[in-house]
Amino acid sequence: MLRRDIGGMPLWAIVLVAVAGITLAVFLGSASSAGGKAPRYTAPSDASTPTIPAPMPLAVFIGDSYTQGVGGGGVQWPALIGQVHGWDVENLGLGGTGYVRTSDVNGCGRAYCGRYGExxxxxVGSPTYIVVSGGRNDFGLPTADIAAAADALFGELRTRYPHAEIxxxxxxxxxxxxxxxxxxxxxxxxxxxxxxxxxxxxAGQPLFGRPDLVSEDGLHPNAAGYQAIAAAVGALLDPLVTR
Structure with a gap:
């Protein structure tokens, strides 16, 4: 018959001490195998925190119908350049305009479209890049007038946007x-x-001698023509911009 106590200690107390000793031995053995250090709790990373993308640089394009994209069926060379560099493109190209020339509904689609300076x-916004292109509509006008208008335009752009690359x-x-x-x-x-x-x-004359790059009106580029212009501009512009 089993005794209910050993040396005056109840049997249940003996069992409790034995279990505690085994548990401690297992814990110490685990700590020893881990280099003598008890395992530490590491808080889980918050993978649900959204990453806010950096805002895209704003690039403003000023120009004539070639910048506007007339004849391209929706293809515009400024947009193509913007896609390559991850720019937010603001296209202010207006047909029939120039450094000096203004236009109307027959050229730009509005009752009045001002010269580049206007x-x-x-x-809208604070541009990182500003690109002024074109001027073919000004051919035939006095060079002095064109030079004065260009000087006023670039001067005003530099004054308003001193940190932009123009x-x-x-x-x-x-x-x-x-x-x-x-x-x-x-x-x-x-x-x-x-x-x-x-x-x-x-950027040279990427359309010269290439009727296949000109739209049916015989004056403006077609979609392939705007691709060619974008390639010509990109070859010069890409090494000069940071993004």
């Missing part, structure tokens, strides 16, 4: 040969640009 007031691109023509002497016009724009720390880019 587009500044339509800029670019000026030479005008494009269709598949026909460009005017016999565009050099004087180009020099006027380039000089005005340099005076205001605006980078001048000569």
């Amino acid at each position: 587009a500044i007031d339509e800029i 670019f000026a691109i030479s005008p494009w023509f269709d598949d026909d040969p460009p005017p016999s002497d565009p050099a004087e016009f180009t020099r006027a724009i380039q000089t005005a640009a340099l005076d205001h720390e605006v980078v001048f880019l000569d």
Whole structure:
């Protein structure tokens, strides 16, 4: 017959002490195998916290119908450039306009469209990049007038947006040969640009001799033509921008 106590200690107390001893031995053995340190609690990472993406740089494009995208069936070279760099594009291109020229419903679709300088007031936000392109509509006007308008435009842009990177691109023509002497016009724009720390880019004539890149109106690029213009601009612009 089993005794109910050992040395005066109840049997249930003996069992309790034995179980506690076994538990302690197992814990110490686990700690020893882990380098002598007891395991620590590590709070789980909060994987549900959303990551807020950085805002896209704003890029403003000022220009004529080539910048607006006339003839491209919805394809615009500024949008193509913006997609490559992750820009938020604000396209202020208006057909028939230039550094000096204004336009109306027959050229831009509005009752009145001002020269490039007047587009500044339509800029919404604080642009990181500003691109001014075109000028073919100004050909035939006095070079002095074009130079003065370009100087005023670049000066105003630099004053309002001193931290923006500003670019000026030479005008494009269709598949026909460009005017016999565009050099004087180009020099006027380039000089005005340099005076205001605006980078001048000569993107050549990507449509010249390529009727397949021109729309049915014989004047504006088609979708493939705007792709070609974007490639020509991108080759010059890409090394100069950070994103």
